[in-house]
Amino acid sequence: MNQVQQRNRAALASGKTDIVVIGGYGSVGRTISMQLAKIFPGRVYAAGRSLQSAQRFSDETGGRVKPMQWAVGSDAPKRDLSSIALIVMCLDQDEPGLIEQCLQEGTHYMDITAKVDFLLKAGRVDVPEPQAAAVLSVGLxxxxxxxxxxxxxxxxxxxxxxxxxxxxxxxxxxxxxxxxxxxxxxxxxxxxxxxxxxxxxxxxxxxxxxxxxxxxxxxxxxxxxxxxxxxxxxxxxxxxxxxxxxxxxxxxxxxxxxxxxxxxxxxxxxxxxxxxxxxxxxxxxxxxxxxxxxxxxxxxxxxxxxxxxxxxxxxRQSDMTARVAAHTAEMLVNRPELRGVLHLEQLLDADAVWAAVRTxxxxxxxxxxxxxxxxxxxxxxxxxxxxxxx
Structure with a gap:
């Protein structure tokens, strides 16, 4: 077992083992899902409103990415996060309720969307004694x-x-x-x-x-x-x-x-x-x-x-968005001690990220x-x- 695998296993040893990419079978989300599946085999789920679409994408990956149904929106039911180490959000939202839940229940959250009103709301989320981190502004x-x-x-x-x-x-x-x-x-x-x-x-x-x-x-x-x-x-x-x-x-x-x-x-x-x-x-x-x-x-x-x-x-800017997201997701899983809401520039620096993601x-x-x-x-x-x- 190499050092990366050892770190990943240690990071997932808390009982939260799953990584869920919401919108994970979409244009950019599928690339993120496949990249993360290489790093965390058997742990990655591509989620979205259509379980059929998620299953079809899972079949395309030979089962390396698993399917999951997950609706996003104010009318969506609250989900059980007890097994989820990280949520990667690729779909636009209007309200940051899922971010609040993640911070309260110890599930890291990462967002690659660019909707201004939502990101401003998300940046103002204030959970007393957060148990995880939410990283915004991830991508190109x-x-x-x-x-x-x-x-x-x-x-x-x-x-x-x-x-x-x-x-x-x-x-x-x-x-x-x-x-x-x-x-x-x-x-x-x-x-x-x-x-x-x-x-x-x-x-x-x-x-x-x-x-x-x-x-x-x-x-x-x-x-x-x-x-x-x-x-x-x-x-x-x-x-x-x-x-x-x-x-x-x-x-x-x-x-x-x-x-x-x-x-x-x-x-x-x-x-x-x-x-x-x-x-x-x-x-x-x-x-x-x-x-x-x-x-x-x-x-x-x-x-x-x-x-x-x-x-x-x-x-290919869409591929670069996925590479930045996968790199940031791996870092988050390996840093369970992170807490609170952060934008990408408050957590990482340009030189290290570009060295890791550039082709x-x-x-x-x-x-x-x-x-x-x-x-x-x-x-x-x-x-x-x-x-x-x-």
Whole structure:
């Protein structure tokens, strides 16, 4: 028995042995289930509303992942958690009642969803003397974006603002729920933290150009309602955080921004047109499967205005979400002493997580720190790079 297996056996020795992935037969959940089944053989259940779908997925895995029926929602019955060491949640919820129950009854909980209202409620859950931990913001965005934001902010003495830019590849196949969320979010209005207050902004507006490096170069990115920009001000104590989205195919984000200005996305409130748009978007595979994240923190270092940036690039963002989730789940099972509600950046750091989850096709974690200094031969300041590395 190797050291990993010994740690896993010790972590599961308390009588709670099962790991339940709710939504575990969905697009991302099935990858998480299969990865965890390799680490914890015979312990992993793919759960969801349909026992038939769970059983079908279990059969596809040769029984390595077991089936379980589990409904999510305010009308769902309370479940017995006495045998469950960890719940991995892949489905959207409205209320954090299951999190409260897990903390009270000693079952770790991990959430890979990105619904802003729910994550804000979940972050405020306060159980006296919790018996377990709940980890939120696990995945790519939120998730790796949070970790990169924390790393960039830590490189400065003071941080005033963080800009997160995410590039997704249009050639990747996404599940229906992910496509629906993206389509709906294109026309959304949402609130962001800015200078210690909330300000309403619109999706696909306020564009900037982000340099993702490598062969990707510069892409146009626009405001988008990712949850990290609402939770990071609290965990990093930074008053101004923004998250933007762009795509690998040049011009697509600009077209979407133009459609937003024309009010086209309001028409998607009509159900037949929304259904058609989701179907067409799901069938679109015009680009690559690449993704990239670029995070820049602005503030001061050594008394001088400075900015710190972090960049990663990889293939298949849904697969990366699953890899981050599986890595975090293994860590949670091996740390039964953890307590309370935490976001990913409060528990792990970017370097360790990226080293554990990156594939051969992914970049190293690139870091740069730049100072603004007066230039005697120019009218304005120039930025001089002072560090770049892993």
């Amino acid at each position: 965005a939120p998730g790796l974006t949070n970790l990169l934001a924390a790393k960039a902010a830590a490189a400065l003495d003071e941080t005033d603002k963080i800009e997160i830019s995410l590039m997704l590849g249009l050639g990747e196949h996404h599940g229906k729920a992910a496509v629906e969320w993206t389509i709906d979010s294109m026309g959304a209005d949402f609130e962001v933290a800015e200078t210690d207050r909330l300000r309403k902004v619109r999706s696909m507006t306020d564009g900037i150009t982000a340099n993702f490096g490598g062969g990707l170069g510069r892409k146009r990115v626009y405001r988008f309602p990712f949850s990290d920009q609402r939770t990071l001000p609290g965990t990093l104590d930074v008053s101004d955080v923004s998250t933007r989205l762009g795509f690998d195919v040049n011009g697509i984000a600009r077209v979407a921004a133009g459609l937003r200005r024309l009010g086209i996305f309001r028409l998607l409130r009509w159900s037949p047109l929304r259904t058609l748009s989701v179907k067409l978007a799901g069938a679109l595979h015009a680009g690559s499967e690449q993704f990239a994240v670029r995070v820049v923190a602005y503030g001061r270092s050594n008394g001088r205005p400075a900015e710190a940036g972090c960049t990663i690039r990889g293939i 051969q096709s992914a970049s190293e974690l690139e870091v740069d720190l730049l100072f603004e200094v007066p230039e005697v031969l120019a009218e304005g300041p120039v930025r001089l790079p002072t560090r770049r590395g892993v």
